Amino acid sequence: MFLINCPFCGERDQSEFSSGGEAHIVRPKQPTELSDDEWAEYLFMRKNIKGIQFERWNHVHGCRKWFNVVRDTSNDKILSVYKMGEKPPVNYK
Amino acid sequence: MKNKYSVFSLIKNALSQHENWKQAWGNPEPKKEYEAIIVGGGGHGLATAYYLAKKHNLKNIAVLEKGWIGGGNTGRNTTIIRSNYLWDASAGLYDHALKLWENLSQELNYNVMFSQRGVMNLAHNLQDVRDLKRRTHANRLNGIDAVWLNTEEVKKFCPIINTSPDIRYPVLGGTLQRRAGTARHDAVAWGYARGASEMGVDIIQNCEVKGIKRNGDRVEGLETTKGFIKTNKIGVVAAGHSSVIANMAGLKLPLESKPLQALVSEPVKPIIDTVVMSNAVHAYVSQSDKGELVIGAGTDSYVSYTQRGSHNIVEETLKAILELYPIFSRMKMLRQWGGIVDICPDASPIISKTNIKGLYFNCGWGTGGFKATPGSGDLFAHTIANDEPHKLNAAFNLNRFVSGDLVDEHGAAAVAH
Numbered sequence: 001m002f003l004i005n006c007p008f009c010g011e012r013d014q015s016e017f018s019s020g021g022e023a024h025i026v027r028p029k030q031p032t033e034l035s036d037d038e039w040a041e042y043l044f045m046r047k048n049i050k051g052i053q054f055e056r057w058n059h060v061h062g063c064r065k066w067f068n069v070v071r072d073t074s075n076d077k078i079l080s081v082y083k084m085g086e087k088p089p090v091n092y093k
Numbered sequence: 094m095k096n097k098y099s100v101f102s103l104i105k106n107a108l109s110q111h112e113n114w115k116q117a118w119g120n121p122e123p124k125k126e127y128e129a130i131i132v133g134g135g136g137h138g139l140a141t142a143y144y145l146a147k148k149h150n151l152k153n154i155a156v157l158e159k160g161w162i163g164g165g166n167t168g169r170n171t172t173i174i175r176s177n178y179l180w181d182a183s184a185g186l187y188d189h190a191l192k193l194w195e196n197l198s199q200e201l202n203y204n205v206m207f208s209q210r211g212v213m214n215l216a217h218n219l220q221d222v223r224d225l226k227r228r229t230h231a232n233r234l235n236g237i238d239a240v241w242l243n244t245e246e247v248k249k250f251c252p253i254i255n256t257s258p259d260i261r262y263p264v265l266g267g268t269l270q271r272r273a274g275t276a277r278h279d280a281v282a283w284g285y286a287r288g289a290s291e292m293g294v295d296i297i298q299n300c301e302v303k304g305i306k307r308n309g310d311r312v313e314g315l316e317t318t319k320g321f322i323k324t325n326k327i328g329v330v331a332a333g334h335s336s337v338i339a340n341m342a343g344l345k346l347p348l349e350s351k352p353l354q355a356l357v358s359e360p361v362k363p364i365i366d367t368v369v370m371s372n373a374v375h376a377y378v379s380q381s382d383k384g385e386l387v388i389g390a391g392t393d394s395y396v397s398y399t400q401r402g403s404h405n406i407v408e409e410t411l412k413a414i415l416e417l418y419p420i421f422s423r424m425k426m427l428r429q430w431g432g433i434v435d436i437c438p439d440a441s442p443i444i445s446k447t448n449i450k451g452l453y454f455n456c457g458w459g460t461g462g463f464k465a466t467p468g469s470g471d472l473f474a475h476t477i478a479n480d481e482p483h484k485l486n487a488a489f490n491l492n493r494f495v496s497g498d499l500v501d502e503h504g505a506a507a508v509a510h
Contacts, residue, residue, distance in 0.1 A: 001403035001405065015403070018394060021396070037495055040347075041345070045494070046349055048435075049336075050336075050350075053396060073399075076397055076399050
């Protein structure tokens with residue numbers, strides 16, 4: 001359990017948020033031309049990183065807006081928060 | 094078996110104040126090369142090694158464990174064993190395991206304290222009733238024992254349940270699998286370790302895998318904290334850390350690793366002689382032989398490798414427990430812990446070859462792997478030894494996420510697993 005700094009509402013308890021999983025998975029532009037392997041990659045395969053992960057969160061019991069978080073999954077420490085559409089911070093790899 | 098446990102060995106060792114028991118398994122340094130290496134010394138990994146040695150005659154094998162054996166999810170689960178899954182593929186897999194459980198203490202000459210005390214799954218709304226009745230029928234068609242109990246029968250089977258119609262989620266009935274139950278989780282890991290070690294398997298603890306050496310599309314060995322070990326067959330059974338190992342081989346898996354929690358109370362006299370699970374309110378409880386209530390909570394919603402989990406999850410579970418069992422209202426909880434579970438999108442496991450030759454994965458057991466330990470080990474050993482799946486785990490291949498032939502047990506099983 002940790003605090004998340006919602007870019008719209010400020011710091012709130014994690015239980016107010018819902019996790020949207022890995023961020024920056026782009027929906028295929030031409031879905032009709034995708035092979036089964038490419039569909040599987042898009043739908044199911046996840047990096048599931050132990051360490052620094054870029055992910056989406058929704059402030060579901062607050063402003064209900066989506067945003068991105070950089071979090072270290074090995075200790076749940078949040079390193080950065082940025083809005084949807086913004087470029088991910090480059091200092092984390 | 095050289096050091097067979099029996100009433101005679103017990104008497105003999107009693108005469109020397111139990112100071113001369115032999116070590117149950119060895120503590121060797123890794124050799125330069127093995128025929129096969131199992132990564133992960135939990136119940137599933139040790140069972141895999143045991144059946145590889147016993148049924149497939151592979152003796153030059155090793156199990157690598159980064160911590161101590163059985164120290165991961167094997168030692169962290171709520172020990173529930175059942176096989177009442179909806180789909181045919183799952184029913185085949187889990188009932189295969191349950192049948193092995195029924196004879197496991199004899200097979201291993203090690204008391205795994207398997208206790209067929211029954212598992213009851215409660216229904217709290219009309220949809221639960223429909224789903225659970227359907228599952229009961231599906232189970233019976235697959236030869237798995239299952240009965241539907243109405244509210245009065247639930248009360249009779251477990252009298253401490255609050256079946257009042259006035260509670261927030263009233264008990265409308267439940268299913269019961271009498272062959273289901275619990276076992277001593279540590280004993281399973283120790284029993285398999287002892288059996289495997291006896292047949293010459295090297296169990297190497299405190300040895301973490303750091304990299305997988307590949308030559309084109311095949312594996313050549315493992316980089317570990319105890320140096321490089323050559324092998325051309327690697328079976329990975331690393332539970333929550335499966336993706337971490339997969340990434341070393343440049344492979345992505347359809348998994349998300351999340352903390353799952355459990356807690357135990359102070360020990361009390363026998364009060365509940367079965368296992369009761371409730372999917373809708375997410376509470377499940379049994380009583381250990383020491384007298385502690387063993388309570389399983391839910392997973393956190395986010396990926397995390399911290400073995401603890403959030404407080405609000407525990408709070409929700411205990412709220413549900415208190416409503417269902419008002420008698421527990423003054424119990425004190427002694428310990429709480431978390432384990433990292435690897436969850437598949439269809440809530441079914443993966444016991445499969447990969448597109449890298451010699452690399453096999455047994456993962457995705459999510460929140461319910463303990464019950465499958467013997468079956469999982471047996472089928473994974475078959476898959477590694479023959480480079481082909483057994484018919485019971487053919488459906489649980491990695492390719493199902495490409496073909497779309499998923500084994501969707503999410504809403505179908507009694508979910509809490």
